Amino acid sequence: MNIQNKATIKMKFIQILKVTFLLLLVALVSCNSIKEEQQEPREVSRKGKEYFVQDSILISTRDGAKISAIIVRSKAEKEPQPAILFHTIYTRKDDINRAYEAADKGYVGVVSYTRGKNLSPNKITPYVHEGNDVYDVIDWITEQEWSNDEVGMYGGSYVGFVQWASMKEKVHPALKTIVPSVAAAPGIAEPMENGVYFNFHYPWWHYVTNNKTLDTVSYYNGKRWNDLYFDWYKKGVAYKNLDSLDGTPNPEFNQKLEHPTFDAYWKKMTLFKQDFSKINIPILSTTGYYDGGQFGTMHYLKSHYQYNTNAEHYLLIGPYSHFGAQELPEKNILGYTIDPIAQINIKNLIFDWFDYIFKNAKKPVLLKNKINYQVMGANTWKHVSSLDKITTDTLKVYLSKQRSGVAFKSTYNTGNMGVNEHFSLSNISNETSYIEQEIDFSDRSQFSWNLSGDRNIISETLTVGQGFSFVTEPFDEDLELSGSVSGVLNVSINKKDFDFNVLLYEQTANGSFFSLTLPFTTRASMSKDIENRNLLTPNKKTSIPIHNFRMTSKKIKKGSRIVVLLNGIKHPFSQLNYGTGKDVSEESINDAEEPLKIKWYTDSYIHFPVNM
Template identity: 65%
Template structure:
């Protein structure tokens, strides 16, 4: 009898648990009606979507109550969980779709651990599958969003395309292992606080992340003390295991390849893609990677690009009319959010294609107040200007900040259309043990349009004035020929237009590269000290601008030693393990005259 009572008690408890779970499921799944501005929404903001491995994904679903037939869905899958994400789902509903916002596992109401990147390929695919099986779905899904959200769209295509997924619209897409946390092999400091931002709680740790002074102080303390890059969290006093885990993978190895479509993975991606980015977008590297690889491995890829003078955030929504001292042309002032929903109308509802998309590549020509259109990146230009590094001083002088080469003296050199002296060189010395001036070696720009040029301890080289107008369209290429006295170094290359009025116009963000990864991103190839090597450029940000008659092009080259990126001391060890004790003798770079740049141009 005792056993029978115990068994009955267990059955009763199990039944109560089952009924409680059913009520919980019903509570989570039953939509509530909310009316705002004469529109009634059916809102489910506490949905937990089960994954095959037992994890649960928090999702928000919003429908327009007037639509009582199966409808296409628009999905926004993000790690940036915010309390106001309901508005994104409502926006999709306002455009006649079922709006779905879902979060990376562990975020929002998900009970799981927060793990950026690693599960997105499978989780995003399963979310699409869940959407396709809902009674309100017509088995058509489109995805959109920028940065990490752009990445999750590509991740969903890693293994195969879900039959219900009809298009993706990735803006300023992250490409882990390719464009972050390193760029052409160089790790960037601004990724350090990002892991705290997204992983410290179920939403976002805005208090810590937006404490800019804290991170600036950390960068400067790390730089001044010269401790190892992988010891930054010890210096900070706050563990950052995800940051350190990524430092263990400086090459594009299997760790990164599992997260994104890689090489032949692109061959099966046969749905239309619309990508957006900007000339001044840090995420342009990722957008370019996906575009180039998609069209390389799938020659029939229907992949559209819209690019203009936009920043990382401007290229996701509505660009600012004034950025970094530059007033963008009126025709560039488009509403990218509306463009995205016009695209959804074209793909998901059979409406006309957006007028702007006159060809696969749609680019705004800065200074010309017009859009250009081309069938491919290569077809943006009709000619190529080739310039060689020349160690002869230029006949032109212009203002600079912190000097230019030659121990800070105001000296400038020429870019020649023909090689002048292949074995001639400009010699630069960088003492990694000297931290007396925190920014002495910085090259870059603070504003797109400036009165002066920041060259640091590098070299500036200038062309002769042009005798007619032309468009500079695309990414510069070429190769750098150098010798160094160590096994590796990091460097940057910047491109400017010097206008007839003497202004300097930054044509794109700087190119940053690590010499040992340029030839093969999967396998590090150390340099042989004092042996000449030719280094082709990796992914270079593209741009488009009308170059006026009387203008010159100015190139700045420099080795990197600054508080904002990993410091490569050149020993050949894992760079994140090197310290200021590894600096030893100064780095000596010889930039040879056989170095050249290829500038893509289009003439009327």
């Protein structure tokens, strides 16, 4: 074969390769352009109305996972509509009712689930993938013939978190509003607050990951969990060994313990700082004074305001619990009957908000300004343009080692150095005097708990634990306490770290107590910086800021006083910080050594936000 023939054959071979490559490329593009086959809509008659229902949809994500979804449309609607999306990890049989409800209100109802839940074949992985997955669900919605390319989202707790997470990288062009209620904020508000892990998060991982729906059998087995916490407390084993005591591995919980600061692990799944600057859609957040999720809700709200000065973000807050602030508040919460004016239907208000956004309806009447809060005991709502406009004055008081002369009924006759009499809150600062508290972590006897607070909002007694209560003088006239308490606690300890609570009460003229909000909890070493742990120097005075106390609002009656309760933490319901400076989850009773000694200095001060 001559050289010319060889060259001709080589040229033809190259041409064949080119043609083959082009054909393969066309085939790949064609395959990608073919929409996935989906369940055909079926017609359903329900309560005299006709719907198109798809309850077995699987939506592909960018990384190939499958998201299970339910779609409900009104048969009467002929034009493309906005979609209302509820994306949840809590798989329940009646979830389709949410989609029907949205359809009844003139929207396409969409319920989708965390990957791995319901019909999704993937591994159940809470939190981690929600940002991208929800974004991809929104993207899929816009590709449907029934979509007008507008989407709104709502829901509470974990369902509130996923709304924020969907905007981590960017806001989908079709996402026009979100309504996150009592929103979870991983790494910030759960499974810890200010660095302190709470035990009630432990069974949650079994609840949502043990099966495709919810493991209600294990989750509602209160005896199992209480026995576990008491066993852990009594034996003094390391916190990271909870699942060894339980006998069932809990890898997701343990993984979270490996990230005690707000590090890259948490930042990857939730918004932080500059992430909020790009969020320009209108938002309505709802929460309550007695909602654990207020911690996360206020983090999102304050961050949004801080990093986007033009944020159109509304807040609705009242005397509501975690569940009440999502849809329908309880009329009586923990023994307190809320004011008639606070007895609103939050679910209806949410859909009124959607009508305002999508249908040019009027804004809900209750949302007269950005911040809308109910004043307990006054039967009124107030409305201001920003958080710093809530109050007009601040009452500054200092801790004092002087007794107040005000006796009270103690639940267990503990605390205040064995005398059921408050210490004073004074207008005088003294930087050298202090009250000393001692906590022996090696003592696990039956009554060794150091627990403050009460299960009811209204109580005839005060549970002080081994801590101290401080009280103001009685007020000469009614005043309104509204906003978040702040201040600085100056302390010294004989170890490198400790955890503590601050609780807030109204003590009425007849001696009963009204809990004004949930306890403030913090780890001293993380009180200034959740991204880095800064250990204390033993026996050196240091300042601990109080800066993210939960908001409240109440009319404080003439003759009442405000009570502040301080207490170091030692009980079976949260981590025990032994103060060695090691990872708290690795500490055990072997690290207890000498008792913790806390000196609460009397130049510590509290700011009460008030309207006189």
